[in-house]
Amino acid sequence: MTALWRNVLEHEKNNKLLVASACFLILAIAIYFSFFDILIPGLPDGSYRLAIGDLFLVPAIILAVGQSFILGFALHASTALFNAKKDFLKAMFISSLLTFLFSLTYVIFPFFGPFYYIVFAVGGPWYALPVEILWSAVTVSIGALLIRNFYGLNLKISYAISLLVVAGIVVAAS
Numbered sequence: 001m002t003a004l005w006r007n008v009l010e011h012e013k014n015n016k017l018l019v020a021s022a023c024f025l026i027l028a029i030a031i032y033f034s035f036f037d038i039l040i041p042g043l044p045d046g047s048y049r050l051a052i053g054d055l056f057l058v059p060a061i062i063l064a065v066g067q068s069f070i071l072g073f074a075l076h077a078s079t080a081l082f083n084a085k086k087d088f089l090k091a092m093f094i095s096s097l098l099t100f101l102f103s104l105t106y107v108i109f110p111f112f113g114p115f116y117y118i119v120f121a122v123g124g125p126w127y128a129l130p131v132e133i134l135w136s137a138v139t140v141s142i143g144a145l146l147i148r149n150f151y152g153l154n155l156k157i158s159y160a161i162s163l164l165v166v167a168g169i170v171v172a173a174s
Contacts, residue, residue, distance in 0.1 A: 021089070021093045028067075033057050035113070036063070036173070037049045066172060067095070068099045070172075072088070074095075074165065074168060079147065079151045081090065085155055094143055102137045105135060143158075
């Protein structure tokens with residue numbers, strides 16, 4: 001059993017990539033803790049973050065770690081389907097970077113975050129939707145270029161995998 005997990009999580013030792021992944025993950029947690037919220041009717045102002053205060057760090061950690069690790073596994077498995085060289089650490093780096101880039105939308109639009117249907121309901125500025133579309137395209141493109149560079153896959157496949165990972169990040173946050 002241990003040999004199976006060792007094979008699945010195979011990676012080249014790269015301390016810089018590991019530290020960068022951890023930094024992106026910590027930054028995403030900090031952004032989620034500061035800007036993300038879980039809206040629940042019946043709570044004061046409908047805000048779970050306001051209701052539990054500093055304990056909101058726990059859901060922020062669960063969200064960011066869940067997005068990075070689960071989608072890192074998905075990215076790792078997706079690249080393995082195309083006989084790319086297995087390297088789980090590279091998949092974790094890409095997924096933690098994409099999680100961080102997604103979390104930045106909460107900084108860009110602190111009152112409604114990245115969800116377009118809320119933008120217009122709360123009277124967001126006219127430029128919110130174009131900025132969201134542009135930021136999403138940039139995020140997917142960065143992911144695709146990293147996948148292509150790290151795994152040697154063609155660009156169309158890299159874009160498809162990156163799009164699936166970013167979509168998973170968005171779904172997890174909603």
